[in-house]
Amino acid sequence: MTYDFFYKLFGSQVVAAIIQGLLPLFVFILPFAVFAVWLERKVSAHMQDRLGPMRVGWHGWLQTIADILKLLQKEDIIASENDKPLFNIAPLLVFIGSYAAFAAIPFSSAFIGSNLDLGVFFIVAVSGLVVAGILMAGWASNNKYSLLGAMRSAAQIISYEIPTILVIVTIVMVTGTLNLNTLSEMQTGHFWNWMILGGPTLGVAKFLMIPFMIIGFVIIYISSLAEVNRTPFDIPEAESELVSGYHTEYSGMKFAMFFLAEYANMFAVSAVVAALFFGGYQSPIGYLGNLIGIKWLIPIEQLFWFTAKGLFFVFVQMWLRWTLPRLRVDQLMAACWKYLIPIAFVNLIIIGLITLM
Amino acid sequence: MTIYDLIFYLFAAITVISAFFVVTTRNIVYSAYYLLFTFFGVAGIYVLLGADFIAVVQLVVYVGGILILLLFGVMLTNRITNVQIKTGTIKIAPAAIGVALFAGILGAALLKTNWKTINSEIPISTTHTLGLLLIQQYAVVFELLGILLLIALIGAASMARK
Known part of the structure; x- marks a missing residue:
């Protein structure tokens, strides 16, 4: 259904297929990974009677974004x-x-x-x-x-x-x-x-x-x-x-x-x-x-x-x-x-x- | 030149070029990984031909099975990765005759065969028909192949126990 929508919008099968292919990555997986890494740290912390990341944002929810910025600047x-x-x-x-x-x-x-x-x-x-x-x-x-x-x-x-x-x-x-x-x-x-x-x-x-x-x-x-x-x-x-x-x-x-x-x-x-x-x-x-x-x-x-x-x-x-x-x-x-x-x-x-x- | 042709030539190029490097590279691990691209290209061509089930089986059997087995063998074998494999040519004359003969047979087969042409249409999924054929028309062959593979498995397990 989304493919038909993009096909009508751009009039090209190639563009529609590429957008369709990239959609789960940008709309879903990247936000999910950011959230899941934070969740993992929070879950582990609370299971061990700790608080986990607390500094960046409310209960540390921006911590993963900060980590990504850090990783981007690291030497390869x-x-x-x-x-x-x-x-x-x-x-x-x-x-x-x-x-x-x-x-x-x-x-x-x-x-x-x-x-x-x-x-x-x-x-x-x-x-x-x-x-x-x-x-x-x-x-x-x-x-x-x-x-x-x-x-x-x-x-x-x-x-x-x-x-x-x-x-x-x-x-x-x-x-x-x-x-x-x-x-x-x-x-x-x-x-x-x-x-x-x-x-x-x-x-x-x-x-x-x-x-x-x-x-x-x-x-x-x-x-x-x-x-x-x-x-x-x-x-x-x-x-x-x-x-x-x-x-x-x-x-x-x-x-x-x-x-x-x-x-x-x-x-x-x-x-x-x-x-x-x-x-x-x-x-x-x-x-x-x-x-x-x-x-x-x-x-x-x-x-x-x-x-x-x-x-x-x-x-x-x-x-x-x-x-x-x-x-x-x-x-x-x-x-x-x-x-x-x-x-x-x-x-x-x-x-x-x-x-x- | 439609998109279909473009994708076909892309996959064909991947297959042929990586197959060429499988033979010519001197590092055995590189050979194994070029083989990955060869299998991938062949699977892509299967998809273009409308044989979706065969394409996925190609991935399961060759990439997920044989290639991984190959890599295991190469990586677990001591000092095989450092061996310089000779990829030069020896005895050119017999090799040339053999290759020429084989190329001749292939070329003749290519030109003389009465190829069946059908109009290209949107391919339908082959899984259902294939399943019915395997379980009805070719049931005996199918079961025999299963038993053959089972024997091979039992043999491997009993050899590993020793």
């Missing part, structure tokens, strides 16, 4: 032993990988970057670019800590992709679509039509499915935590062992680029979880626009609900980060291969049987 250090071209490309590759996922995420019924029929499959595919970028950063830094961090990160992302995909397959089996927009539209109405509560079709199967859907949600949420390298799965950047993993050697805006990619990724996985299980952009309680008969209000409300759901899951990620200790490498792999994958498989089979009923 490239050590002589670094592999210069790869060292420079790596932050971009990581960010491209995490931003590409936003192409298939429906923010509201009026805005989806590209209404891909492959949707969630595409999101899984482009996360491969992030892995390549992280490995590139680790290798080009020419630093043992960086390389170790990159290896751990890549191994972790690849392993935890399997339970994620198994849960996605479960949902695809029930709904018969990979398109996140269609998936969100199917879960319209009220919150009892969400996939976590068995989906929109009423019947015995719906109620049988509820416990297994909850198991599926827990599995995909745990593995999405591992995919964005958050605690309890943050061994790739374990400060006490590896300095800070693959971005140890980076400074200034290149470091900020990794940070931005990390926060963009956090929202992307939360958005996928919200779209798969929690109705995507659909309101849980009906729309004000329908109630008072203003049609153009509905997409805006949907944007609000989508952001709210995404932000809630991002908040839970932060909550877990400051609550749980870090897993060891062997525990990490055991959790994935011995617990999550078998449970996800059994879950897949059970939901398949229920769907056949």
Whole structure:
């Protein structure tokens, strides 16, 4: 819908497509990252009975902006032993990988970057670019800590992709679509039509499915935590062992680029979880626009609900980060291969049987 | 020259140029990363041809799978990254004959084939049709391939245990 609007405004497909492509970055991800970094510091501070940043603005809400200004002025250090071209490309590759996922995420019924029929499959595919970028950063830094961090990160992302995909397959089996927009539209109405509560079709199967859907949600949420390298799965950047993993050697805006990619990724996985299980952009309680008969209000409300759901899951990620200790490498792999994958498989089979009923 | 042509030549250039550098560069890690751009370019051409599912599979299998495996191998192998790979030419005459023959076959195939042309239209998504074909017409082949991959996985796991 927004694409048609820009196409009418500028009369050129190229301009419209470029604006459509840049819209999530400038309207959404940058403000979100600024807010989320501040939120992370506040959440961590209050969990540890501190106040966190308090000086810049009301309760320190401008702190991140001040930090960005500081990072912009920092010297861009490239050590002589670094592999210069790869060292420079790596932050971009990581960010491209995490931003590409936003192409298939429906923010509201009026805005989806590209209404891909492959949707969630595409999101899984482009996360491969992030892995390549992280490995590139680790290798080009020419630093043992960086390389170790990159290896751990890549191994972790690849392993935890399997339970994620198994849960996605479960949902695809029930709904018969990979398109996140269609998936969100199917879960319209009220919150009892969400996939976590068995989906929109009423019947015995719906109620049988509820416990297994909850198991599926827990599995995909745990593995999405591992995919964005958050605690309890943050061994790739374990400060006490590896300095800070693959971005140890980076400074200034290149470091900020990794940070931005990390926060963009956090929202992307939360958005996928919200779209798969929690109705995507659909309101849980009906729309004000329908109630008072203003049609153009509905997409805006949907944007609000989508952001709210995404932000809630991002908040839970932060909550877990400051609550749980870090897993060891062997525990990490055991959790994935011995617990999550078998449970996800059994879950897949059970939901398949229920769907056949 | 429409936008379509422009994008096609862009992706074709990415594919061909990066493929050229994969072969000629002396650093094995650089080769691996040029390969990333080759795979990316091929995926782009698949999208232009309307084969969206194949394009994403290309990304999953080659970028997310094979390339990462390659990088792991290269980076974990001790001192392989410092090895200077020889990219010069040896035995030009046999190589030239081989290349000329292969080019001849390819050229003949290109010129002699009775290419099927269809009017370009907005491509429809192939996922649904592809899924139905795999599960109905080619079900046996599909299942056999699955078993083959499973055997390979079990073999790898049992070898890793030793």
